[in-house]
Amino acid sequence: MxxxxxxxxxxxxxxxxxxxxxxxxxxxxxxxxPAPVENKVSANSVTIQNFAFSPAELKIKVGTTVTWTNNDSVSHSIKSAAFNSAVLANGDSFQFKLDKAGIYDYQCGIHPSMQGKIIVE
Ligand SMILES: [Cu+2]
Structure with a gap:
């Protein structure tokens, strides 16, 4: 049994x-x-790949949290007047909530030639 x-x-x-x-x-x-769902997910995220931020220019609404994820094997960081990340190794991510409208230019703290922009409206 x-x-x-x-x-x-x-x-x-x-x-x-x-x-x-x-x-x-x-x-x-x-x-x-369901492509719209995919767009929603990537709408407030920036991928770091091949020594570049993608998208380089991101438009979001006030109060949105942006997530940067490093897909490069090389470490990168996010450096700006408003926010700074720690050094992000491969697979690491950094989040920052933007509560004020404005244009936020940022760059990689390690490779200044890598530049990006967040437009908060
Ligand atoms: Cu970098």
Whole structure:
């Protein structure tokens, strides 16, 4: 009796696993169709890649928190009159909430040639 129970639960577990596997397989398809969601996520985030901020110019509304994420293997930082990050290694991110309207120019504290701009309105 116990053996049968074990077999049944093991089978259930396998089905669960298969279900999960199926879900992860369908995920790439999902990210393709709802484009607005993807835009929303990236609307207040800046990616650091290939020694550049992307987008270099970001327009946001007052009170928005901006997230910078370093995708480079090289460390970078965010330096401006209003906000400064620590040194960001690969995969690190920095967040700053902009509560005042204005134009915020910033650069990488390590590589001054890397420049970006946040327009808060
Ligand atoms: Cu840099």
């Amino acid at each position: 116990k053996k049968i129970l074990f077999a049944v639960s093991a089978l259930g577990f396998l089905i669960l696993l298969a279900g999960c596997g199926y879900q992860t397989q369908t995920q790439p398809k999902q990210t393709k169709s």
